[in-house]
Amino acid sequence: MINHWKKAGFSVPEIYDRVIPDVDEPYLVLSCIEGMPLREYLSTDTFPIDEKLQTLERLFNEMRERHKLAVRNDDYWLVHYDPSPTNVICSVGQFWYVDFEAKPKYPSVMEAAGTELLTLCKWIVRDLGIEFLDRVMGIVATSYRGQEPLLRLLVKRTSGRPFQFFHRWRDSKRKLSNPRAATKYDIANAIEKLL
Ligand SMILES: Nc1ncnc2c1ncn2[C@@H]1O[C@H](COP(=O)(O)OP(=O)(O)O)[C@@H](O)[C@H]1O
Numbered sequence: 001m002i003n004h005w006k007k008a009g010f011s012v013p014e015i016y017d018r019v020i021p022d023v024d025e026p027y028l029v030l031s032c033i034e035g036m037p038l039r040e041y042l043s044t045d046t047f048p049i050d051e052k053l054q055t056l057e058r059l060f061n062e063m064r065e066r067h068k069l070a071v072r073n074d075d076y077w078l079v080h081y082d083p084s085p086t087n088v089i090c091s092v093g094q095f096w097y098v099d100f101e102a103k104p105k106y107p108s109v110m111e112a113a114g115t116e117l118l119t120l121c122k123w124i125v126r127d128l129g130i131e132f133l134d135r136v137m138g139i140v141a142t143s144y145r146g147q148e149p150l151l152r153l154l155v156k157r158t159s160g161r162p163f164q165f166f167h168r169w170r171d172s173k174r175k176l177s178n179p180r181a182a183t184k185y186d187i188a189n190a191i192e193k194l195l
């Protein structure tokens with residue numbers, strides 16, 4: 001996946017063919033990216049919010065291009081299966097992606113990509129603050145203009161699942177125990193409002 005992302009023009013660490021003595025587990029030797037994990041950047045108060053939102057706009061635009069390519073080529077390997085602000089490293093004007101995981105089963109690339117977007121948004125809103133939910137999702141809606149089928153599918157997969165009463169009840173319990181965390185229903189509802 002690292003080589004595949006690199007070929008497609010996305011920034012990933014270099015892979016080195018190195019032997020590290022005395023390590024029994026399987027391992028991968030990568031270049032060290034100089035930068036700050038997106039999580040740290042979003043949750044640190046010293047950076048102004050407008051700058052953070054501009055950074056997110058760049059991130060979502062890059063993600064839209066990757067998802068467009070993935071859907072067009074039916075390419076499951078251009079989707080990140082452990083999306084999290086800890087797995088994106090920011091350096092000047094660039095995003096680096098780490099922590100690639102095996103692909104779970106999805107009925108389509110578009111569903112896999114939609115799930116990546118939903119999950120990343122959930123963690124981004126948690127890191128930035130739940131009060132920025134609508135502004136972040138507004139940026140997502142603008143960035144994904146032209147890719148509405150992906151957004152609609154993401155909403156359908158979340159809000160159209162059977163046994164909604166049960167999922168929503170579990171979701172409200174989750175929110176009671178952690179009122180500042182965004183859940184996937186917060187994200188899907190916000191997108192639905194914007195579509
Ligand atoms: N090549 C790299 N360069 C710089 N930092 C990295 C690199 N790979 C991983 N990291 C940092 O280390 C953290 C943990 O590595 P990761 O591959 O995500 O493992 P885990 O499965 O434990 O999440 C990442 O969140 C990232 O901040």
Ligand SMILES: [Mg+2]
Pocket residue numbers: 086087099
């Ligand atoms: Mg990780």
